[in-house]
Amino acid sequence: MVRREEFIETVVELIGRAETELGEDVLELLREAEKKEDGHAKMILQSLLKNVEIAREKRVPMCQDTGIPVIFVDVGIDAKLKFDVYDASREAVRIATERVPLRPNSVHPITRENVGNLPIVHCRLVEGDKVRIAVMPKGAGSENVSRQMMLLPGDARRIKDVIVSVVKEAGGKPCPPIFVGVGIGGTFDESAILAKRALLRDVRKMNNFELEILEEINSLGIGPMGLGGKTTALAVLVETECCHTASLPVAVNIQCWANRKAFAVIG
Amino acid sequence: MRVFHLNCEEVAEVVRELEAGDVVYLTGKVVTARDRAHMRIVELLDSGRKSDIPEEVFSCPIYHCGPLLRRGKKGIEVVSAGPTTSARMNPYAPKLLELTSCPVIIGKGGMGEEVRRALMGKGVYLAFPGGAGALAADRIENVEKVYWEDLGMAEAVYVFRVRNFGPCVVGIDSKGNSLYSFS
Incomplete structure (x- = not known):
């Protein structure tokens, strides 16, 4: 059984990790591109790689646009969740906004009133007893x-x-x-x-x-x-x-x- | 590649010597403004209330940026503050360029034909590497002033003191040259 607290703590941790560290697959392609380029293109790619380094060392978001947190949750039917995944995701984002921190990016679409940060959650039911979570902060x-x-x-x-x-x-x-x-x-x-x-x-x-x-x-x-x-x-x-x-x-x-x-x- | 280390207070004097492709590092004061601030500036100008606009908007390089800040014991800490997409400011930039004594825009992704024309004989568009928010924050020494906080963290106007802020590539120069063939 997966508890609400564990789910929230995991999502907060994933948001922090996604904002401050780049995956090895992405880094590898950036490094390869830097080797291939010259002139301005090379200089810019070097700046981006340096930025990734600073963000990881200082544990700060690599980009000020910390995005809209898009959260993918695959819930195993035997995981026996006894909580609202959407509500728990919003709570995790609220905590991450303070802890990571995140820039308050969510606004009402018409009045443009800022409401902090709200996630977009895509949930699926799958086989098994595990809960798989993927977090993708998406910039504008x-x-x-x-x-x-x-x-x-x-x-x-x-x-x-x-x-x-x-x-x-x-x-x-x-x-x-x-x-x-x-x-x-x-x-x-x-x-x-x-x-x-x-x-x-x-x-x-x-x-x-x-x-x-x-x-x-x-x-x-x-x-x-x-x-x-x-x-x-x-x-x-x-x-x-x-x-x-x-x-x-x-x-x-x-x-x-x-x-x-x-x-x-x-x- | 020509590289220039320029002071924000003096950049206006040499801005017409800069050419597309030059690399610039800025030291001094810059003022941030993105969508909401630009809209408000233009509204105030249209209603004859120029004095209600932060003075730095007309005397410092304008930085298209909505920073991520943290308020701590030592005041405001700039956590991450790279550029935002400049093209959204296309409709407002020509008006501001008419009135400023410092015709320098810093952003990312390039600007449209109307801005290229407004910069002719006047100023430059500088591109800081997009997404490099941690690197930018590293080059921002402090937040000198905050205006229009009612617009929220990302949309308020900040006066940053920067040191060696770059690399900024001259994307559009005052002779009408642009490195952007797709914007």
Whole structure:
């Protein structure tokens, strides 16, 4: 049985870790890109790597945009949770806001009144007796240039072009070199979730389809921070699901160079 | 790559000599402003209330930044304070550039055609590495003033004293050159 306190403590710890330390997979790609680049692009990548070092040493968030905490919870049906996962997630975010600390980023969408920090929680029921948690603080710079498109069946051949054009349109705004999460298929809502979940993967593992898109993106020349260079994206991560015979949903969730994520299993 | 170490008080005098691609490190006072502050500045200007706007907005480099701060025993501590996406400020920047004595904007991601034109013969756009909030905080010595706290931590206006704030790449210069081909 997983207790509420344990869940909250774990989520607080994951938020802190995601904000202050970068995963080894992401770091590896950043280091490789730094070696390949020269001029401004190299200088910027060196600054980003130095920033990661300072954040880890001082235990402070690497970016002032501590994001909206997106929390993925896979609950095993035998974990016998006796608490509200959504409420416990909000409590964890409240604690993390003080402890990490986090910038109060959540506002009412219309009045723009600040309400502190509120998480987005995606919960699933799965087999087993464990609770798997993934935390992804998502910043606005990259989220603002993400796109969802309801393509038509005849557009299947130009999916790659559509993805590349979203990246081109985003330019330097999302803090490149970026990670490109893509959801193809499902429904309107499902495609977006697929794109976001894709960003949780080990970014070093790409298939041929993903590598082809990556190559096309990197031929755009946008470069680190949009100032030109060979590295516009570090990885393209695609998830697919079957969809209606009459539709083709495609969602592109852009993530900044700091693909912040942290994972834990409890119970 | 030309590298300049400049003082914020003197940067206005040399700003037209800077070229796209130069690297700048700034020392002195900068003032932060992002969406809400820009909206308020323009509203106040439109209603003839310029005197209600923090004076630094017209005399210091404007830094597009919504910092993460912590209030401790020693006052305000800057925890993480990198740049925010400058393009959101495209509609407001030309008006501010008309009125300032220090035509220097610091941000990330580049700015639009209207801002490139407003900078012609006048000033520069500097790009600090986006997402490098911990590095930026390391170069901010202290918070000298806070204005418009009612806008909340991320949207209030702060006067930072910075030292060797950079690397800032001149993304747009006063001759109309821009390194951004996609913004």
